[in-house]
Amino acid sequence: MHRGGVLAIGEFSRLTHLSVRTLRRYHDAGLLEPAIVDAASGYRYYTAEQIPTAQVIHRLRELDVPLPDVQRILRSPDPGARAALVADHLRRLEAELDRTRAAVVSLRRLLQPAQPPLDVELRAVPATTVAAVEDDVALDDVLAWYAGATAELDAAVDAPTGPPGGLYDNALFEDGRGHVLVHRPTAAPPRVGRVHPVTLPAVELAVTTHAGDHDDIAVTYGQLGSWVVANALAVAGPVRETYLVGPRDTTDPTTWRTEIGWPVFRVTDR
Amino acid sequence: MHRGGVLAIGEFSRLTHLSVRTLRRYHDAGLLEPAIVDAASGYRYYTAEQIPTAQVIHRLRELDVPLPDVQRILRSPDPGARAALVADHLRRLEAELDRTRAAVVSLRRLLQPAQPPLDVELRAVPATTVAAVEDDVALDDVLAWYAGATAELDAAVDAPTGPPGGLYDNALFEDGRGHVLVHRPTAAPPRVGRVHPVTLPAVELAVTTHAGDHDDIAVTYGQLGSWVVANALAVAGPVRETYLVGPRDTTDPTTWRTEIGWPVFRVTDR
DNA sequence: ATGCACCCTCCCCCCGGGGGAGGGTCCAGG
C-alpha cells in the first residue's frame, strides 16, 4: 500500500474527501495527474503535495465551476490572474442568485390565490423614427448589454421626446439569444458610435403596465398573454417595453412603471 | 394555426417563454398535458388557462426543483400544502447557499500564497467510556442530526468531565453517507433515549486545532493530511473532533477552537 | 396545387457524476 510517502488512490481519497471515481475522472480530464502512474498495472500514486491542489478543485467544484474552467484556473501560474478568474465566477454566482431571488418573488405572486385582473388596452401605434442601439445578445448578457447601450444612448440624445424603450425578439426567450434594441424617441436621431436612427414599424399593440421592479415581470407577461388569447389575437413580432418610470427617475422600486406592448393581429375566427 | 382560442405549441412557447422542446418534454413527463392532442397528426394544442401553470413550472425549474417534485407541487390541490412544499425547497436552497459561502471562504484561504505552518501533535489516547449518540447519517443531514443529538446528549449528561466530541466515518465523505457519533465524557454514562455508553478504542492521534467557524475546516483537514503523510503515517479509522470552544461557549466565532484528531499508524518504511 | 412555416418522432450529445461487471495487483499471514 505504501512506497516511500506515495499514496494509493484510496488513501488519497480519504485525505482529500474526493471519491476514488472522481479522482480517476480528474486524471482522465487532465485536471489532477497522479505523481506516478505504474505503467504495468495502471495504478495511480499521489503525493502529499497534491493535497492542496485537490482541495482547490474540490472547492471550485462546490461552486459549480465547470471542469475546463477549473483547469484554466489551475494552469494560470500568476496568483493575480487566478484570483481574477475566480472573482469572475463569483460574479456569475451572484447573478444566478439574483435570478433565484426573482424566481421566488414571481412564484409568490403566482401562487397567490387571488390574481387581480389586468388592465389591457389595444393601441394602434404609428411608425416612429428613434435613436437606437441594437445587437444580437444572449439572454444571460442582456442586463449588462442594456446598461451599456442605454448609457451610450443617453449620452448621444440631447432632447428626448419621450421615455426610453426596448424591443425584445422572441428568439431571446425561446433560444436564449436574439435581437435586442433599446431606443429613445427624439426629433433628429443622431448617428454616433452604436447609436443610429431606426424606424420602428407601425403595429397594433396589446398594452399593459407592470408596476415595481422586474423580478416578477414574467408574471405580467403571462397575464398579458392570456388576455391576448382570450381576445382572439395572435402575437406578431418582438415585444416592446417602455420605461415610464424607472431607476433613472427614482430609487423607490415600488413607483417604477414599465409599459409592456405585445404586437398582435386579429385572428380570423374559423 | 388557430382553431377557436386554442394555441399551437409554437404560439404557446412564445407566450410562456418556454422552448418548444421543453414543452414537449413536459408533456412526456406528464407535467403539462396539452388541452388537446390531435390523434391523427400528434399536434399539441394548449389553452390560455394553461399559461399560469406553465409559468409556475418555469419558476420552479429556475429554482432547480426536480421535475418529479414540480409534479408533486402542481398535483397538491391545497394551497397550504403547496406552499409548504415550496418552502421546503427554499430551505434546501438556503442550505446550498451556506455551502457555497463556506466554499468561497475555504477557497480564499487556499489561494492565499503564504500558508502558515500547522501545529500538529502525535498523541496516544487511551480507551475511554463516554455517553454517546450514534447513527448512520447522510452528509447533507449531518448538521441537523448533530443539533438533535447534542441537545439530547446535553440533557442526559449532568456532570461532563470534558468538552463534547464527535467521530466521523470516512465513508461519510467518500460515499456521502456514514457512521457518525457524538459524545460527552462523563464518569457514569447514562442510558436514556438514544444516549448510551460507548467505549472508544485506544488510538494514536495526529492532533491539530482549527480556529474559527467550520466554513474552512476542510482546509485544515487537508493540511493535517499532508502532515500525516510527510511523517510516514497512514490513516486508520474515523476522524475525531473535539469541540474545545464552540457556539455553546461564546457567540464570537473567531474564538472557537476545534481539535481534529486523525487516527494513524506508523507505516513500516520499505 | 404549391410553397412554406410549422409540427411530429427519434437518436445522439452535453455535464459531472454513480453503479456495477469482470479482471488484475499488492501484500500480510501462514
Next chain:
DNA sequence: CCTGGACCCTCCCCCGGGGGGAGGGTGCAT
C-alpha cells in the same frame, strides 16, 4: 512460496434536463 482479501484497473450503462439535427408529416394562404 501460496493464498485470501483488500485494493486497483477499465469499460459500459444510468441519471437529469436539456440542445442539435435528421427525416418526414400538416395546416393554410396564395
